[in-house]
Amino acid sequence: MATAEAAHHEEHHHPSGIMRWITTTNHKDIGTLYLSFSLMMFMVGGAMALVIRAELFQPGLQIVDPHFFNQMTTMHALVMIFGAIMPGFVGFANWMIPMMIGAPDMALPRLNNWSFWILPFAFTMLLGSLFAPGGGPASGWTLYAPLSIQGGMSVDMTILAVHMMGISSVLGAINIVVTVFNMRAPGMTLMKMPLFVWTWLITAYLLIAVMPVLAGAVTMLLTDRHFGTAFFDPAGGGDPVMFQHIFWFFGHPEVYVMILPAFGIISEIIPTFARKPLFGYASMVLAVAGIAFLSFIVWAHHMFTVGMPLIGELFFMYATMLIAVPTGVKVFNWVATMWRGSMTFETPMLFAISVVVLFTIGGLSGLMLAITPADFQYHDTYFVVAHFHYVLFSGAAMAMMGGAYYWLPKWTGHMYDEKLGKLHFWLTAIFFNITFFPQHFLGLAGMPRRIPDYALQFTEFNVMSSIGAFGLGFSQLLLVYVVVKCVRGGEKASAEVWDNPKGLEWTVPSPAPYHTFETPPQVR
Amino acid sequence: MSSSHGGYYLPDPSGWPIIGSIGIFTLALGFMLFLNDVSTGPILMLVGAGVVIFMMFGWFGTVIRESEGGLYNDHVGLSFRMGMMWFIFSEVMFFAAFFGALFYTRQLAVPWLAETDLLWPGFEGGWPTAGPKGPMPIQADTPTADPAQFSTIGPWGIPLLNTAILLFSSVTVTIAHHAIKANQRGTLIFWLAFTVVLGFIFLYFQAYEYAHAYGELGLTLGTGVYGATFFMLTGFHGAHVTIGVIILTVVLLRCMKGHFSPENHFAFEAGAWYWHFVDTVWVGLFIFVYVL
Amino acid sequence: MLMSRSKLSAAIIGLAVPWLPVVPAMADYGLNLPPPVSPIGDEILSLHNLIMLICLIIFVVVFSFMFYSIYAHRKSKGHKAAQFSHSTRLEIVWSVIPFVILVGMAIPSTATLIRMEDTSQADVTVKITGYQWKWRYEYLDHGIAFNSNLSTPRDQIENRSAKGDNYLLEVDRPLVLPTDTKVRFLITANDVIHSWWVPELAVKKDGIPGFINEIWTLIKKPGIYRGQCTELCGKDHGFMPVVVDARSPEDFQAWLAANKQEAAADASAAMAEWSMDDLMAKGKEIYGACAACHGAQGEGVPNVFPPIAGSAVATGPVAQHLEVVMNGRDGTAMQAFKGQLSDTEIAAVVTYQRNSFGNSAGDAVQPADVKALR
Numbered sequence A: 001m002a003t004a005e006a007a008h009h010e011e012h013h014h015p016s017g018i019m020r021w022i023t024t025t026n027h028k029d030i031g032t033l034y035l036s037f038s039l040m041m042f043m044v045g046g047a048m049a050l051v052i053r054a055e056l057f058q059p060g061l062q063i064v065d066p067h068f069f070n071q072m073t074t075m076h077a078l079v080m081i082f083g084a085i086m087p088g089f090v091g092f093a094n095w096m097i098p099m100m101i102g103a104p105d106m107a108l109p110r111l112n113n114w115s116f117w118i119l120p121f122a123f124t125m126l127l128g129s130l131f132a133p134g135g136g137p138a139s140g141w142t143l144y145a146p147l148s149i150q151g152g153m154s155v156d157m158t159i160l161a162v163h164m165m166g167i168s169s170v171l172g173a174i175n176i177v178v179t180v181f182n183m184r185a186p187g188m189t190l191m192k193m194p195l196f197v198w199t200w201l202i203t204a205y206l207l208i209a210v211m212p213v214l215a216g217a218v219t220m221l222l223t224d225r226h227f228g229t230a231f232f233d234p235a236g237g238g239d240p241v242m243f244q245h246i247f248w249f250f251g252h253p254e255v256y257v258m259i260l261p262a263f264g265i266i267s268e269i270i271p272t273f274a275r276k277p278l279f280g281y282a283s284m285v286l287a288v289a290g291i292a293f294l295s296f297i298v299w300a301h302h303m304f305t306v307g308m309p310l311i312g313e314l315f316f317m318y319a320t321m322l323i324a325v326p327t328g329v330k331v332f333n334w335v336a337t338m339w340r341g342s343m344t345f346e347t348p349m350l351f352a353i354s355v356v357v358l359f360t361i362g363g364l365s366g367l368m369l370a371i372t373p374a375d376f377q378y379h380d381t382y383f384v385v386a387h388f389h390y391v392l393f394s395g396a397a398m399a400m401m402g403g404a405y406y407w408l409p410k411w412t413g414h415m416y417d418e419k420l421g422k423l424h425f426w427l428t429a430i431f432f433n434i435t436f437f438p439q440h441f442l443g444l445a446g447m448p449r450r451i452p453d454y455a456l457q458f459t460e461f462n463v464m465s466s467i468g469a470f471g472l473g474f475s476q477l478l479l480v481y482v483v484v485k486c487v488r489g490g491e492k493a494s495a496e497v498w499d500n501p502k503g504l505e506w507t508v509p510s511p512a513p514y515h516t517f518e519t520p521p522q523v524r
Numbered sequence B: 001m002s003s004s005h006g007g008y009y010l011p012d013p014s015g016w017p018i019i020g021s022i023g024i025f026t027l028a029l030g031f032m033l034f035l036n037d038v039s040t041g042p043i044l045m046l047v048g049a050g051v052v053i054f055m056m057f058g059w060f061g062t063v064i065r066e067s068e069g070g071l072y073n074d075h076v077g078l079s080f081r082m083g084m085m086w087f088i089f090s091e092v093m094f095f096a097a098f099f100g101a102l103f104y105t106r107q108l109a110v111p112w113l114a115e116t117d118l119l120w121p122g123f124e125g126g127w128p129t130a131g132p133k134g135p136m137p138i139q140a141d142t143p144t145a146d147p148a149q150f151s152t153i154g155p156w157g158i159p160l161l162n163t164a165i166l167l168f169s170s171v172t173v174t175i176a177h178h179a180i181k182a183n184q185r186g187t188l189i190f191w192l193a194f195t196v197v198l199g200f201i202f203l204y205f206q207a208y209e210y211a212h213a214y215g216e217l218g219l220t221l222g223t224g225v226y227g228a229t230f231f232m233l234t235g236f237h238g239a240h241v242t243i244g245v246i247i248l249t250v251v252l253l254r255c256m257k258g259h260f261s262p263e264n265h266f267a268f269e270a271g272a273w274y275w276h277f278v279d280t281v282w283v284g285l286f287i288f289v290y291v292l
Numbered sequence C: 001m002l003m004s005r006s007k008l009s010a011a012i013i014g015l016a017v018p019w020l021p022v023v024p025a026m027a028d029y030g031l032n033l034p035p036p037v038s039p040i041g042d043e044i045l046s047l048h049n050l051i052m053l054i055c056l057i058i059f060v061v062v063f064s065f066m067f068y069s070i071y072a073h074r075k076s077k078g079h080k081a082a083q084f085s086h087s088t089r090l091e092i093v094w095s096v097i098p099f100v101i102l103v104g105m106a107i108p109s110t111a112t113l114i115r116m117e118d119t120s121q122a123d124v125t126v127k128i129t130g131y132q133w134k135w136r137y138e139y140l141d142h143g144i145a146f147n148s149n150l151s152t153p154r155d156q157i158e159n160r161s162a163k164g165d166n167y168l169l170e171v172d173r174p175l176v177l178p179t180d181t182k183v184r185f186l187i188t189a190n191d192v193i194h195s196w197w198v199p200e201l202a203v204k205k206d207g208i209p210g211f212i213n214e215i216w217t218l219i220k221k222p223g224i225y226r227g228q229c230t231e232l233c234g235k236d237h238g239f240m241p242v243v244v245d246a247r248s249p250e251d252f253q254a255w256l257a258a259n260k261q262e263a264a265a266d267a268s269a270a271m272a273e274w275s276m277d278d279l280m281a282k283g284k285e286i287y288g289a290c291a292a293c294h295g296a297q298g299e300g301v302p303n304v305f306p307p308i309a310g311s312a313v314a315t316g317p318v319a320q321h322l323e324v325v326m327n328g329r330d331g332t333a334m335q336a337f338k339g340q341l342s343d344t345e346i347a348a349v350v351t352y353q354r355n356s357f358g359n360s361a362g363d364a365v366q367p368a369d370v371k372a373l374r
């Protein structure tokens, strides 16, 4: 298939120690940086979730005051979305895209370094806002005006942090687009690219299109706060709901930014362990493109209760429902890939299967939310919280975990501890459902989201959910342990690692040499 | 230096990105403190801006040296071009947010407010407007000293002139582009310089117009949604023209130093593209902000 | 019929999810939307049950295939992998079938939505305004208006005493509505966005500052219906319940008449000169509305809400104090209270603030002073 290039270059005058990481232009180093950062932020955001769940363990105020609770809710979401999930996927992109398309590196390596190194500063700013006078931002991650206009200095810090994250994401996305279009090995036509590369290409377009819109929205917030503009002030002819429109024009594509690369990872793992080619490659690509297109015209399904004209509600309902069609195609194709395969169930496969099942639960509850009249009952209740944790945690985060197990041997040259991996999987899957499944019932029974205290009839399910959350949280320490253990040593991994997997990355030795494909492989 | 056998230039580790990050962090931190009336804010902003400028000199300087040193091939050039193209697209989307705000307030929010008699009795809506509690609009371009009134800038004076200037500058930069391809350095420098001068003239008029609006028309950033959308759109556009002029000035200096070849002049092209983008946005502004 | 269907789907969820048996006794809390008492509520419940059922069926069908495959097509059982990789016919089929199902869901949804949005021909109109953190109700045709505050004692919230049955879902004055009457709500807000929700009525609508949203309901059964604010509105978002007291039309009329009399009595009280003690007593009561931010002892919340104890405003000139309370401070959580409190109430609360928590301005503010500033 391709010539494995294992030539080890003597590294001249390359900085070592910490400076190696700060100045690196190597896609693998930068991928590692992104992934480590993501794991760290996952822990930080998770710890905040545990504060939320601890307070909600029992009715009454026990641990934190309501103002701090709101800060935790806000920060938990911002850290998870912008700190854990997005950088995590960029880390996968950095490691895998050049290897998958037979490129020597990313197209713009210095820019790549910058995309990463903006992030620690942005998060210093964001997390630092918790220590601002009056505490951190407390308006929810959606930063709705005018609540966010009331906030203190921390809101400004959040806004500027969002600007920085935006720069990072856009530059990172541009790099990926350019890499995919300009760096493919001879013979690697677009329709031969692994699905992971396709999903990232389309995700990158989503990012380039919507991150600047978010920047615009928060800029308007900033000028409303400090420069006397009236974008969101009705007394001056503005409209608070306009913030929501602009925010969700970003926000909805953003949720697909967090799930499309997960679809990509799943589409790599399942064929390997089913020992069968991916079913319906072309329709998978089309489906991703279709989801991305639709994602631009459904944003107002987050705003059914704001009082839109009927015609708008109908349009956004229909458009949102349509997304079930291409997403369904993907689910069916995964099932068809497994069908009549010869399956084994190593940790990555276990994660992949559970992502398919649990994501579908989240997708189906999303479909219920899309039904406008019903959404009047679900909106801003725990039903929504359950929905998005099913798509975000058991969709995005668990896909990433699966991906990590799948490629760890390639990255480190060692096999991870399969026993512990499986244990981590089972603990995660079980505790995840104990945490979030009851939240569907809470929502239906009428528990609003973003509240630090609740009426007595919600107690039992909240207790369950909190117990689940602590189990889920502490199970993730196992993930950290397995990863660290695997980096430090273990059974040597072969180049192929798995049983005859497809893709250029498996043609190079494990661990993948610092420079791969300096001579482009010939793809047939 | 490392370069792949495929000939694609891969840069060595570089310190510029981290310097850039420190720069924008300091700038942002300073700005945030400034907004919250902390006295060290402006100083930090200056330091941050200084670091960012230092980074740009350093980073672009490295790129120029590598380029002039012949390390880049067409493949690398194509990466740069694609990168610039998508960067400009992201800028377009940034403006889209503000155009969206303009359309939304004008077509939806203001008419809805006008219908809401229970809360805003007597508010008629219409455009321009500063909302139910803001000052009342009067005849365009009429000076007003009354704080309860404001007037807007009519399209057919300076804005029309500025439109002509920018459109003409798009032509001049294109002539310069043809000149660079035909290796006519004198013509190139003349038309590029001409473009830069046009850019400066545009900015001068724009500044003059702002002074007029603040000084005589009673039109400010705080004049309701009209003032907000007007100044944010034209202001961000003005900022982009400024960036464009700086880019073109640098390119001009490089032309004078003898950089670029008929085949290889990415920086020139990037600047020219950026300039066309700035022009196009202006045409949108002229139509939607001034004329309609 | 409706009930049994909802029980059925609840049961199906229970079965579809194997880990659910860990749930402790599921005795008396709902697994589904609460039983509705309005026609729209009925429609939404059956719509919900229908789509949930469809989703469950899809889920079961799709994953039956998958789990069968996982069971049968595994390497450990010696299954050899087939090598097929696409089937255009199949792919078309499984795009078209979901599409058809979606159309089937969209039709009843559209019909319900159109009925929900039809607010014409209402007999009673109530304007609802959200404030941080209370609701204000105005019966536009009857000149009655009042605020509705959380009435759960602080001690219960802070776990110093046992929690009552309606913990966090009780208010000092509920919204009283007639049954069997089409009621139209005009919803707005004064500071930030709030959302007014009563699950049993299936009414949820955001109150947007500066704008008015309309929605309607028709309550079929007298009773007390409880809900909450569902849009994050700051610190006490979790503490602004909605309580609707639905009465028969006759009882409602009687209630209206009684309230009109009370309003008239209040107006005459405002003309009178009040004693310091009366003002302080009334002021203490009203201060409950301020305590959410400024603290029960006037201590405030550091860097978020200023203390009243020792505040320059509350110990300085009366005019300035009244100005802040009546007109609020733009762009902060301090709202204009002149629309919410009567002259008497403002006079009382300002007097109270000036002479409590260690403040000792010593002056008594009269309702007439407040009236003069309107």
Ligand code: HEA
Binding pocket: A142, A255, A256, A258, A259, A301, A302, A303, A320, A321, A323, A324, A325, A327, A328, A329, A331, A359, A360, A362, A363, A364, A365, A366, A367, A369, A370, A371, A375, A378, A379, A380, A384, A387, A388, A391, A392, A395, A396, C055, C058, C062, C097, C098, C099, C101, C102
């Ligand atoms: C990864 C993130 C992610 C993903 C992928 C999705 C996917 C979807 N989401 Fe979700 N959503 C969020 C993250 C995500 N969402 C978040 C974070 C919020 C809350 C934000 C906030 O307020 O803070 C939210 C909120 C949200 C709302 C607003 C609820 C409210 O606030 O009232 C709605 C409403 O329409 C919605 C709908 C959908 C739909 C229809 C999909 C679809 O894409 C799902 C499609 C998938 C399927 C349908 C399943 C598979 C399909 C089949 C098996 C085919 C057959 C099926 C049928 C024919 C039915 N989502």
Ligand code: HEA
Binding pocket: A042, A043, A044, A045, A046, A047, A049, A050, A052, A053, A073, A074, A076, A077, A078, A080, A081, A085, A139, A140, A141, A142, A385, A389, A392, A393, A397, A435, A449, A450, A451, A469, A472, A473, A474, A475, A476, A477
């Ligand atoms: C991107 C994804 C993402 C992920 C992965 C998660 C993960 C989790 N989330 Fe969250 N969540 C959101 C995105 C996400 N969430 C969003 C967008 C919101 C909406 C916010 C808003 O309303 O504005 C939200 C809101 C939200 C709420 C509702 C809050 C409210 O409405 O008030 C709750 C409540 O249960 C919750 C819980 C959890 C839990 C228990 C986890 C668990 O999966 C976390 C697992 C735990 C860990 C990974 C911790 C591991 C670390 C340790 C064990 C170390 C322990 C150390 C110390 C304690 C010092 N989340």
Ligand code: CUA
Binding pocket: C130, C131, C133, C193, C194, C195, C229, C230, C231, C232, C233, C234, C236, C237, C238, C240
């Ligand atoms: Cu009011 Cu939430």
Ligand SMILES: [Cu+2]
Binding pocket: A251, A252, A255, A298, A299, A301, A302
């Ligand atoms: Cu969405």
